[in-house]
Amino acid sequence: MTTHRVAILADIHGNMPALRAVLEDLERQPPDEILIGGDLVGRGPQGSAVVAEIRSHGWPCVRGNHEDYLLAFHQNRVPENWWLEPEWSAARWMAAELSAADFVFLDSLEMTMTAVSAPGLLLTHGTPRSHSEGLGPWTTDDKLKRLLAALDHKVLACAHTHRQMSRRVAAQRVVNVGSVGLPFNGDRRAQYAVFDWDGSEWTTRLRQVEYDIDEILRIYDTSGFSAAGGVTADLLRLEITHASPFLVPFLKWSEALGVSPTTDRIEPFLDLYDPGEPVQEFFIRLEASVLDHLRRSGR
Numbered sequence: 001m002t003t004h005r006v007a008i009l010a011d012i013h014g015n016m017p018a019l020r021a022v023l024e025d026l027e028r029q030p031p032d033e034i035l036i037g038g039d040l041v042g043r044g045p046q047g048s049a050v051v052a053e054i055r056s057h058g059w060p061c062v063r064g065n066h067e068d069y070l071l072a073f074h075q076n077r078v079p080e081n082w083w084l085e086p087e088w089s090a091a092r093w094m095a096a097e098l099s100a101a102d103f104v105f106l107d108s109l110e111m112t113m114t115a116v117s118a119p120g121l122l123l124t125h126g127t128p129r130s131h132s133e134g135l136g137p138w139t140t141d142d143k144l145k146r147l148l149a150a151l152d153h154k155v156l157a158c159a160h161t162h163r164q165m166s167r168r169v170a171a172q173r174v175v176n177v178g179s180v181g182l183p184f185n186g187d188r189r190a191q192y193a194v195f196d197w198d199g200s201e202w203t204t205r206l207r208q209v210e211y212d213i214d215e216i217l218r219i220y221d222t223s224g225f226s227a228a229g230g231v232t233a234d235l236l237r238l239e240i241t242h243a244s245p246f247l248v249p250f251l252k253w254s255e256a257l258g259v260s261p262t263t264d265r266i267e268p269f270l271d272l273y274d275p276g277e278p279v280q281e282f283f284i285r286l287e288a289s290v291l292d293h294l295r296r297s298g299r
């Protein structure tokens with residue numbers, strides 16, 4: 001019987017201490033194949049080091065939306081204000097941290113790939129149709145069924161939402177491998193997934209590995225990312241320490257209030273925002289409170 005082990009790592013987001021911890025964990029149960037699920041870069045200070053590590057092993061890799069964000073800066077395809085506004089300073093810093101060779105590699109990445117030596121496992125960053133469409137615990141069975149019906153594969157492995165998930169849908173399975181460098185599921189450990197093929201079936205294990213969070217937060221400072229990244233770096237620090245989203249909820253909050261997203265507004269934002277609450281519920285609550293405010297002010 002042919003057996004085969006595939007490990008999939010995704011959403012590393014420029015966090016080398018987290019990546020190293022996962023690689024050490026893998027040494028204890030060596031896979032036959034390692035695949036990378038995209039978002040190597042962005043939302044973290046060590047994009048170039050992560051790209052170098054992945055390339056040194058020659059591990060195949062799919063493209064994430066954060067590869068495209070930073071490529072847009074590198075190729076000067078961003079709106080003029082993104083070069084000027086403080087809220088984009090972290091992205092500018094992260095794009096400048098990557099070398100021309102890093103960008104050539106990132107621009108070569110495909111949207112999907114299959115495991116090389118075992119059949120029926122398809123990897124994509126978001127979904128097969130978009131690297132920016134996320135599958136998470138909130139995704140309905142109906143939607144998963146529709147997505148999987150279009151595929152011949154037994155397993156669809158994905159990432160992007162930074163939340164681990166393994167769900168059976170009829171004879172197929174969707175596995176979100178979670179995030180190595182920036183989990184959003186309340187668990188601060190670095191997360192990835194291992195798939196074992198026994199010759200007829202895949203079995204999945206979602207892994208969580210302790211790593212030195214203080215080390216990556218020190219690197220935020222020593223690399224210059226904290227100083228250059230302003231409010232975005234401040235919010236990413238909160239994301240790492242709470243394993244929950246802060247950046248997008250903060251930006252939506254400031255947009256809804258019509259105020260600029262500056263560091264001094266993080267405190268009032270935190271009065272309203274509970275990182276343990278599902279983000280969609282926060283957005284609904286936010287909309288209701290803005291409507292209420294508009295009604296009271298007679299607009």
Ligand SMILES: [Fe+2]
Nearest residue numbers: 011039160162
């Ligand atoms: Fe990501």
Ligand SMILES: [Fe+2]
Nearest residue numbers: 039064065160
């Ligand atoms: Fe992503």
